[in-house]
Amino acid sequence: MGRVFLIYFDETPVTRFYLCGACPAHMALRQELVVFGNQGLSPVIFVLRRRDVNVYALSPGQDRMVGARTLSDVYCNNCGNLLGVKFIEVANDDDGAVRAGYFLLYRKNLRKWNGQGIVA
Ligand SMILES: [Zn+2]
Numbered sequence: 001m002g003r004v005f006l007i008y009f010d011e012t013p014v015t016r017f018y019l020c021g022a023c024p025a026h027m028a029l030r031q032e033l034v035v036f037g038n039q040g041l042s043p044v045i046f047v048l049r050r051r052d053v054n055v056y057a058l059s060p061g062q063d064r065m066v067g068a069r070t071l072s073d074v075y076c077n078n079c080g081n082l083l084g085v086k087f088i089e090v091a092n093d094d095d096g097a098v099r100a101g102y103f104l105l106y107r108k109n110l111r112k113w114n115g116q117g118i119v120a
Helices: none
Strands: 017-020 026-029 033-036 045-048 055-057 064-066 069-076 082-090 103-106 110-113
Touching: 055 082
Parallel strands: none
Antiparallel strands: 017 026, 017 110, 033 045, 045 103, 055 069, 064 069, 069 082, 082 103
16 A cells, blocks of 8 residues: 555644544544434434545455445555445435445544544
8 A cells, every 4th residue: 555644634623523433543524524314313424525535445346235336345544443435336326315436434433523622
């Protein structure tokens, strides 16, 4: 994989972002995420739409089919912690919320910068 360069967000009182659950690597700004699951309760999963910050997916050939979707596991670039999955292929008749190239990060595998500190 070569040398790993990590991207860090500014830890200011007005920023909100998520970190790897196992190391200090920053993962996604709050505004980049679409919350799935029980939004009124504790959210369980997120989709990162734009880019893969500080994560890597398994190489082609290690993908797996789940229903009409092809997924690849996604790991932290810094420590290798499993964070979620990347959608490699999505059927055309899917509901449109998920597209190929999107990332789904499991909330339970992340921590959060809440503007003042890092919380679970
Ligand atoms: Zn990590």
